[in-house]
Amino acid sequence: MKCIFHMMLFITLFATVSGVLSTGVLARMRGFDGEYEITCPDEIIEIRIRFRTPPSGMLRWMYDSGIPMPSDFKDSMTFDEYALMAHARFYQQLSRIINSDEYEIFDEDHIYRNEVFMRVRGGFVESIAELHEVFEITPADFLGDGIPFSPPLPPFVSGTPTANSIAISTVNFYGEGFGVEYRIETPVVGSWQLSPVFIGLAPDTGYAFQARFVFMDVDGTLPFPPASLASLPSEIIRTAPSPKWTVTFNLNGGNNTNNYIHS
Numbered sequence: 001m002k003c004i005f006h007m008m009l010f011i012t013l014f015a016t017v018s019g020v021l022s023t024g025v026l027a028r029m030r031g032f033d034g035e036y037e038i039t040c041p042d043e044i045i046e047i048r049i050r051f052r053t054p055p056s057g058m059l060r061w062m063y064d065s066g067i068p069m070p071s072d073f074k075d076s077m078t079f080d081e082y083a084l085m086a087h088a089r090f091y092q093q094l095s096r097i098i099n100s101d102e103y104e105i106f107d108e109d110h111i112y113r114n115e116v117f118m119r120v121r122g123g124f125v126e127s128i129a130e131l132h133e134v135f136e137i138t139p140a141d142f143l144g145d146g147i148p149f150s151p152p153l154p155p156f157v158s159g160t161p162t163a164n165s166i167a168i169s170t171v172n173f174y175g176e177g178f179g180v181e182y183r184i185e186t187p188v189v190g191s192w193q194l195s196p197v198f199i200g201l202a203p204d205t206g207y208a209f210q211a212r213f214v215f216m217d218v219d220g221t222l223p224f225p226p227a228s229l230a231s232l233p234s235e236i237i238r239t240a241p242s243p244k245w246t247v248t249f250n251l252n253g254g255n256n257t258n259n260y261i262h263s
Helices: 002-018 023-028 056-064 079-095 122-129
Strands: 044-051 103-107 115-121 134-139 166-169 178-186 206-215 245-251 256-262
Touching: 023 122, 023 134, 044 079, 044 122, 056 079, 115 122, 122 134, 166 206
Parallel strands: none
Antiparallel strands: 044 115, 044 134, 103 115, 178 206, 245 256
């Protein structure tokens, strides 16, 4: 009863200070119900934190494959330096909400992975989920819904958009046995599709896209649930403006010329 009372007090105080949790934070938190439900904020729990940024091994694969690098990657950096910098940003953000003696790293984060395992009081979980560098946070041993793999990177534009179509791509670093599905995330969430080409779009309109990994059979079917959650949305990609055409005709025997432009 004591823990339940403290938890209710914690929720009340958090709601008073921060208002209702954003859907973005809730989307980053998975598995904190049932046997993993946080019933006491002072209870020490083990959590798994996945970062937004790709690990150094994936960066090398992206570079070798000609895939666009993250916007904050500098040519003077090594892949390891970038990964370490991204992890350092997380710990800087973490230090603003938790003192270093209030958590314990029990599976040391590694620059070749994009995750860290930590012991921390349950009352800090929601605040950690709000940190910019955090993609997802779960209980350390949470298996959940059978979606075992980290999401792909946000899609990026492939080629030049037309007035009615956009082609996108992402990094399929799991290889054989996996495919990628795509969907529109903005302005309206659409249905998943295997094709990375979206047609029938509105001219001069901004779109954002998401990707997720799926299991692929030899004949291209999808006999299993998705292999990952959806990625973060892409940057806004705009379709081209409507094409313009000009009609020119002569009046009065060719003495006057009038141009009509349709757009």
